[in-house]
Amino acid sequence: MDFASDNSVGASAEILAAVAAANAGAAHAYGDDDWTAKAQSRLDEIFERKTASFLVATGTAANALALAVLTPPYGAVFCHSSAHIMEDECGAPEFFTAGAKLVGIDGAAGKITPEALKAALAAFPRGLVTHVQPAVLSLSQATECGTLYTCAEIAELAAIAHAMGIAVHMDGARFANALVAQNCTAAEMSWKAGVDVLSFGATKNGALACEAVVFFNPQQAENFVYRRKRGGHTLSKGRFLGAQMAAYLEAGHWLALAAGANAHAARLAAGLAQVPGIRLVWPCVANEIFLLVPEKVDRFLRGAGAHYYDWTFTAVDRALAKPGDDAIFIRLVTSFATEPAEIAQFLAIAGAAATTSTKA
Ligand SMILES: *Cc1c(COP(=O)(O)O)cnc(C)c1O
Numbered sequence: 001m002d003f004a005s006d007n008s009v010g011a012s013a014e015i016l017a018a019v020a021a022a023n024a025g026a027a028h029a030y031g032d033d034d035w036t037a038k039a040q041s042r043l044d045e046i047f048e049r050k051t052a053s054f055l056v057a058t059g060t061a062a063n064a065l066a067l068a069v070l071t072p073p074y075g076a077v078f079c080h081s082s083a084h085i086m087e088d089e090c091g092a093p094e095f096f097t098a099g100a101k102l103v104g105i106d107g108a109a110g111k112i113t114p115e116a117l118k119a120a121l122a123a124f125p126r127g128l129v130t131h132v133q134p135a136v137l138s139l140s141q142a143t144e145c146g147t148l149y150t151c152a153e154i155a156e157l158a159a160i161a162h163a164m165g166i167a168v169h170m171d172g173a174r175f176a177n178a179l180v181a182q183n184c185t186a187a188e189m190s191w192k193a194g195v196d197v198l199s200f201g202a203t204k205n206g207a208l209a210c211e212a213v214v215f216f217n218p219q220q221a222e223n224f225v226y227r228r229k230r231g232g233h234t235l236s237k238g239r240f241l242g243a244q245m246a247a248y249l250e251a252g253h254w255l256a257l258a259a260g261a262n263a264h265a266a267r268l269a270a271g272l273a274q275v276p277g278i279r280l281v282w283p284c285v286a287n288e289i290f291l292l293v294p295e296k297v298d299r300f301l302r303g304a305g306a307h308y309y310d311w312t313f314t315a316v317d318r319a320l321a322k323p324g325d326d327a328i329f330i331r332l333v334t335s336f337a338t339e340p341a342e343i344a345q346f347l348a349i350a351g352a353a354a355t356t357s358t359k360a
Helices: 013-021 034-047 059-070 092-096 115-122 151-162 176-179 224-230 239-248 248-272 295-303 315-320 340-355
Strands: 052-056 075-080 101-105 133-140 167-172 196-202 211-215 288-295 328-333
Touching: 013 224, 013 248, 034 052, 034 211, 034 239, 052 059, 052 224, 059 075, 059 092, 059 101, 059 133, 059 167, 059 211, 059 224, 092 101, 101 115, 115 151, 133 151, 151 167, 151 288, 167 176, 176 196, 176 248, 239 248, 248 288, 248 315, 248 328, 248 340, 288 295, 295 328, 295 340
Parallel strands: 075 101, 075 133, 133 167, 167 196
Antiparallel strands: 052 211, 196 211, 288 328
């Protein structure tokens, strides 16, 4: 029973096979190969326009390199206070941008509201020499709370950002999970809503290690290749990145993988909602489930070998836990590789623990 993360599983069989197939023969190095070209043209197809896209091996590199293009060293990057770029990238965004300031915006369920964005922008007026200059809004889709922005919400936030002359970046480590959960196209959830640059994840949804930085305005990407090389993310045998991304986007494979992961999460969340004492913290709309579970249920599950992480509330969400609560705050993540048997076993143990009155 592994619900630790969607990167605790391996790669999809199709993507692995594509990497093995790309092993045959010689090819040009550093991304100047047919697999990478195919991946780039598939990205253009799914986004329904000419993009400038670049493959890297980690989401951190994608985010940090994208932001480095969009902000000067004296710029401000606005993001949710619990954003991956803020909390989980060891200062890579600050390092790659040569010191830009990340400004965290609080918001319930991992989301930035238009009001909160306006207030944050007002605190960093353009032209005030004592302050970093507003440069980028970065939105995570899906968010770090497993919630989603609708396309209309993205458009509203992007319009506020653009009106202030700042660019919009999207951290789409779980872009596919977010997309299949909503009734819209990849174009509508990105550039049509005002996203300028997207970190397009594949690793958590079935690749070995591959993410794309997608520029919807190719002129903005002119110097990207130098930044990527300087940052150590120009893979010598770049064909293996190209092979992963091309296979990921082949015949809707990426959407099928994400739909599977989301369906597993929906089934697990629905089952857990029936267990006495378990509370869903945020609605489960993609492939992450955040729960308050009685201490005993947590103990039984871990005792049975279930693997998942404890989570922490941000300031705004802390009120969700009741004072004196013995509940443990946990996160469960499903993936394309989740087995129905893992879900059944988890639900059976949680249900049994919740209804047993004796201490284990
Ligand atoms: C996992 C993740 C990333 C990328 O992480 P890497 O470990 O660097 O690949 C970026 N953003 C979010 C929201 C993530 O969950």
